[in-house]
Amino acid sequence: MPAPTPDVATQLGYWGVPLAIVAGAIRNSTPFIFVSLGETLTERSGRINLGQEGTLVMGAMAGFGVSYLVADHWSWAGGVAPWLGVLAAGLAGAALGVLHAWLCSQPRVNDVAVGIGIMLFGTGLAFYLGKPLIQPAAPQLPAINLGWWSHSESVRAALRINWLFFIGVALAPLMAWWLRNTRWGLIVRTVGESTDAARSMGYSVNRVRLFATAAGAFMAGIGGSFLSLYWPGSWNEGLNSGQGLMAVALVIFARWSPVNCLFAALLFGGAKALGPALQSVGVSRGHYLFDAAPYAMTLLIMIATCSASRSLAGAPAELGQATA
Amino acid sequence: MTETFNSQRPTIVFRTKRLIPASFIDAMIISVVAVVISLALFGLFVMFSGVEPVGMYGVMLRGAFGTPYAWRNTLIHAAPLLLTALCVALPARVGMIIIGGEGCVLIGGLLAALTAHLLPHAPPIVVQIGMIVVGMCGGGIWIAAAGALRQFRGVNETISSLLMNYIALALLNHCVEGPMHDPTSLDHPSSWPIGVANMMGNIPGTEIHVGLLFGIIMCVLCWVLMDHTNVGMAMRVVGGNVRAARVAGISVAKYSLLACFLGGAAAALTGVVEVAAVHGHANDSLAAGYGYAGILVAFVARQNPLAVIPVAILLGGVNGSGDLLQMKLKLSSASVQVFQGILFLVILGLDTWAGRLNEIRQTWFARLLGRVVYRNRKSSLVPGAVHAGANA
Numbered sequence: 001m002p003a004p005t006p007d008v009a010t011q012l013g014y015w016g017v018p019l020a021i022v023a024g025a026i027r028n029s030t031p032f033i034f035v036s037l038g039e040t041l042t043e044r045s046g047r048i049n050l051g052q053e054g055t056l057v058m059g060a061m062a063g064f065g066v067s068y069l070v071a072d073h074w075s076w077a078g079g080v081a082p083w084l085g086v087l088a089a090g091l092a093g094a095a096l097g098v099l100h101a102w103l104c105s106q107p108r109v110n111d112v113a114v115g116i117g118i119m120l121f122g123t124g125l126a127f128y129l130g131k132p133l134i135q136p137a138a139p140q141l142p143a144i145n146l147g148w149w150s151h152s153e154s155v156r157a158a159l160r161i162n163w164l165f166f167i168g169v170a171l172a173p174l175m176a177w178w179l180r181n182t183r184w185g186l187i188v189r190t191v192g193e194s195t196d197a198a199r200s201m202g203y204s205v206n207r208v209r210l211f212a213t214a215a216g217a218f219m220a221g222i223g224g225s226f227l228s229l230y231w232p233g234s235w236n237e238g239l240n241s242g243q244g245l246m247a248v249a250l251v252i253f254a255r256w257s258p259v260n261c262l263f264a265a266l267l268f269g270g271a272k273a274l275g276p277a278l279q280s281v282g283v284s285r286g287h288y289l290f291d292a293a294p295y296a297m298t299l300l301i302m303i304a305t306c307s308a309s310r311s312l313a314g315a316p317a318e319l320g321q322a323t324a
Numbered sequence: 325m326t327e328t329f330n331s332q333r334p335t336i337v338f339r340t341k342r343l344i345p346a347s348f349i350d351a352m353i354i355s356v357v358a359v360v361i362s363l364a365l366f367g368l369f370v371m372f373s374g375v376e377p378v379g380m381y382g383v384m385l386r387g388a389f390g391t392p393y394a395w396r397n398t399l400i401h402a403a404p405l406l407l408t409a410l411c412v413a414l415p416a417r418v419g420m421i422i423i424g425g426e427g428c429v430l431i432g433g434l435l436a437a438l439t440a441h442l443l444p445h446a447p448p449i450v451v452q453i454g455m456i457v458v459g460m461c462g463g464g465i466w467i468a469a470a471g472a473l474r475q476f477r478g479v480n481e482t483i484s485s486l487l488m489n490y491i492a493l494a495l496l497n498h499c500v501e502g503p504m505h506d507p508t509s510l511d512h513p514s515s516w517p518i519g520v521a522n523m524m525g526n527i528p529g530t531e532i533h534v535g536l537l538f539g540i541i542m543c544v545l546c547w548v549l550m551d552h553t554n555v556g557m558a559m560r561v562v563g564g565n566v567r568a569a570r571v572a573g574i575s576v577a578k579y580s581l582l583a584c585f586l587g588g589a590a591a592a593l594t595g596v597v598e599v600a601a602v603h604g605h606a607n608d609s610l611a612a613g614y615g616y617a618g619i620l621v622a623f624v625a626r627q628n629p630l631a632v633i634p635v636a637i638l639l640g641g642v643n644g645s646g647d648l649l650q651m652k653l654k655l656s657s658a659s660v661q662v663f664q665g666i667l668f669l670v671i672l673g674l675d676t677w678a679g680r681l682n683e684i685r686q687t688w689f690a691r692l693l694g695r696v697v698y699r700n701r702k703s704s705l706v707p708g709a710v711h712a713g714a715n716a
Contacts, residue, residue, distance in 0.1 A: 050482060050483075099669070103669060103672060103673050106673060106675075106676040107676050108675055108676050108678060108680075109672060109673065109675045109676050110421075110672070110675065112421050112482055113421060113623065113672050113675070114669070114672050116421070116423060116482070116619060116668070117623075117665070117668035117669045117672050118669070120616065120619075120620065120661070120664055120665045120668050121662075121665025121666065121668060121669055122665070123661065123665070124658055124660075124661030124662040124663075124664060124665040125662055125665060127656075127658035127661060128656055128658035128659055128661065128662045131656045131658065241490070242486070242487070242490050245483060245486055245487070246487070248483060249480075249483050249487070252480070285502075286498060286502065288494045288495075288497040288498040288501065288502075289494060289495075289498050291494055292490060292491050292494030292495070295487045295488075295490040295491050295494075296491055298487055299479075299484055299487050299488070299491070302473075302477075302479045302480070302483070302484060303473060303477050303479055306477050306478040306479045306480075307477065307478050308475065308476055308477055308478035309478075
């Protein structure tokens with residue numbers, strides 16, 4: 001487990017606050033990056049998956065469980081165990097995504113409501129299956145030390161960055177390119193913009209959305225595995241705090257663009273780090289209110305960027321339309 | 325000639341209004357089928373965990389409705405769900421999916437504690453009414469705010485109301501550990517106590533707190549409002565077709581916000597009751613997930629305030645039997661959550677039947693009788709059954 005942020009700030013005095021926020025932004029943003037990229041893919045195909053919160057928790061549980069069990073049974077596999085956990089997290093997420101897509105493909109079934117259902121189901125199932133996993137420790141994901149040049153232990157701790165973050169950062173432009181320039185990207189966008197056009201071209205709307213939802217939930221599951229396999233690095237029932245849902249709001253803020261998602265995720269991660277950073281330098285009055293900062297910020301951003309009278313720029317045209 | 329002319333005109337049948345409309349019966353059929361399917365799936369699920377399902381059903385039934393004690397437990401569990409379900413069901417009638425009930429419960433409880441503190445010398449009945457009125461207004465405004473953001477800024481009400489749950493929890497924690505902290509509550513930070521004299525207590529002659537009574541009254545009132553008044557009619561038009569509502573001169577914003585306000589007020593009443601009849605002060609034990617369970621109740625009741633009553637009692641029974649499942653069968657406490665999740669997904673999957681039950685019945689009967697039925701999955705049109713269905 002990496003050194004906790006408070007150490008960083010106590011050693012550097014008030015200069016520690018911006019450092020802690022930057023470090024926290026990088027650390028906290030990883031789940032946001034993966035969930036929001038996945039949700040972008042799903043929403044570009046014209047369907048909203050509010051169940052990402054449940055997918056995230058399920059991914060966290062599956063990732064932790066597989067990492068623990070693999071390392072427990074085959075001690076020589078300790079190095080690959082966390083990565084198998086990441087894979088398992090993705091697959092568990094994808095399974096929930098398939099369930100979401102299948103239910104939504106029935107006529108007259110509302111995708112927002114199914115999302116709430118997946119949220120409750122995924123959380124409940126993860127808590128149930130994860131009960132025996134609360135005590136043990138699982139092998140964690142490795143990190144890269146970018147702070148080798150510094151003599152300050154706190155700077156080094158802040159710059160110890162997980163591999164998944166870099167994968168997420170690379171994934172964002174890759175997905176933007178994929179959506180814009182490949183045949184498959186075009187099909188996903190067509191389904192998202194006009195189901196009639198997609199049908200007339202001979203593509204099955206439900207099948208494309210099934211793929212987009214499953215792939216999106218796969219990414220959200222990976223985002224969940226970061227929570228249990230790196231930061232905070234254990235499995236318990238208080239692990240998630242609305243990250244999955246905030247990521248859905250973040251996609252709206254990012255105007256359905258994968259690259260914008262990356263920046264928005266960093267912003268949200270920073271907001272999440274604000275409370276702990278201030279607390280670490282002794283500003284503990286009203287720390288609960290600082291904890292609410294990311295939620296309040298999400299809400300304010302949505303108020304500022306949404307509009308009642310026009311559809312948002314970049315919004316897939318089929319999003320929120322009643323399914324046939 | 326007039327005879328022929330008349331026979332060619334489409335016949336319009338005016339039906340007398342039934343007390344229990346056919347849509348209600350359809351809703352109940354779907355709900356019952358959903359519960360049965362979910363119980364079967366849950367049985368399969370526990371079978372994989374090595375628990376024998378038939379015995380599990382027995383334990384569930386005994387834990388929920390088997391003894392007078394179980395019934396009392398069930399009804400106590402059902403009381404908050406009656407009210408938090410309304411927070412979903414009423415906005416759903418105007419076409420909004422609000423899941424902010426949890427936050428409303430917290431706001432209601434917090435305001436109740438505050439009201440009791442601000443009226444130190446008033447007679448108990450005044451304090452109690454004050455707590456109810458202030459709490460309900462606060463919760464109503466809380467959800468109406470989410471509705472207003474949707475109406476005037478186009479903000480997705482599902483996401484905003486869920487975010488507001490987290491904000492409400494932060495606000496509650498801040499207040500009970502900061503400005504409203506009771507210094508004597510050391511191990512579990514709480515607000516000032518409301519005072520023993522101001523407690524609402526139980527329904528006379530029972531050991532069940534007044535929340536159940538409030539819940540049933542609110543459900544019946546909301547049902548009357550929704551199904552038997554002009555206001556409810558206007559709300560249903562708004563929920564059915566916003567453009568049609570505008571053409572008919574109905575103020576969409578007004579009725580949307582009213583539905584949100586009433587829903588929020590109902591959920592906040594849960595918080596008031598929890599503070600004024602159960603805990604005696606506000607703290608984070610208010611956040612017991614009533615708001616989230618209420619979402620499930622509302623969907624299983626298919627957003628009908630009257631159907632909320634039996635569904636809440638059923639779900640209250642399932643929640644109440646959780647302890648016995650844990651004790652007798654060593655099933656983890658999360659198993660109830662798994663059942664709730666399964667039930668939620670099944671009821672949503674069966675949404676595809678809503679309003680088509682007649683049509684589906686016709687198709688199935690026709691198939692049973694060996695007739696050819698042309699069924700087009702995409703348009704959900706069933707040419708073979710349309711005529712028969714239209715007359716029924």
